[in-house]
Amino acid sequence: MTMNLVTLRTFLAVVQTGNLNKAADLMNVTQSTVTARLDVLDAELGQALLVRSRKGAQLTKAGFAFQRHAELMVRTWEQGRKAVGLPSGFSGMVSLAAQDELWTGLGDLWIDRARAAQQDIAFEAWPGDHADISRWLNSGLVDAAITLLPVAGDDIVSCELARDQLVQVSSDPRAAVEWDDNYIFVDLGADFRRRHSLVWPTDNTARIAFGSSSWALNYLLRNGGSAFLPWRMCEPHVAEGRLHVVQDVPAFSRAVHFSWRTASAQEHPWLEHIHQSI
DSSP states (O other): OOOOHHHHHHHHHHHHHSSHHHHHHHHTSOHHHHHHHHHHHHHHHTSOOEEEETTEEEEOHHHHHHHHHHHHHHHHHHHHHHHHTOOTTOOEEEEEEEOGGGIIIIIHHHHHHHHHHOTTEEEEEEEOOHHHHHHHHHHTSOSEEEESSOOOOTTEEEEEEEEEEEEEEESSOOBOOSOOTTEEEEOOOHHHHHHHHHHSOOSOOOSEEESOHHHHHHHHHHHOOEEEEEHHHHHHHHHTTSSEEOBTOOOEEEEEEEEEEHHHHHHOGGGGTGGGGO
């Protein structure tokens, strides 16, 4: 069998970048090497996994089916390698996945609390969207996850981790206005969009919108304006006087969920309780 981990990593790099040239740069090889590895993989499986063109590369139906197995094989190898190579004094490894939106003030806090409570455990953390994280958790690629929606699965337990407070902040101290020409819309979920339209029923449209709170915050700090953002992210900037809570504007909240594998909790029983300290 000629298929190996390098071939699988190459396939996943193409899936990640959507482009053979970018995958080649990521793997530090030539494009012809990437093409040759993909050809080997297609030959081994007897099916084309990717539709390749000058515009990029897209998964075929077979490619979609194979992707999660490739991730599992690569990740299983990595977990085994890390388990064998654990530094002296560590008895195990726990993997946490989190939506990038939820890392600051939640994911990083979870890691800090878990490390303090479990000094003989090594930790790793991975970013992903909800679909990726759900697949990783159900396949055993990660042990636990922090997401906006609970992760479902036969071997998965989910609970509410926290209520994420969403407040309107501005680069200038002020009270609520009918409309701010420098308002930045941050898409914080379907429930937020519905409640936002009730609180601010206007035909005006923000000139710029972000699907990431961290991107919006960085933009706001650089360029000024106002936006609804998670309080856990903007609180330090409010304390420093760089941002100000807009007066007379109601705050919103949204649920954040913590999910874990029951199989992982059997090995690490503290997984069922550590979220209570957040």
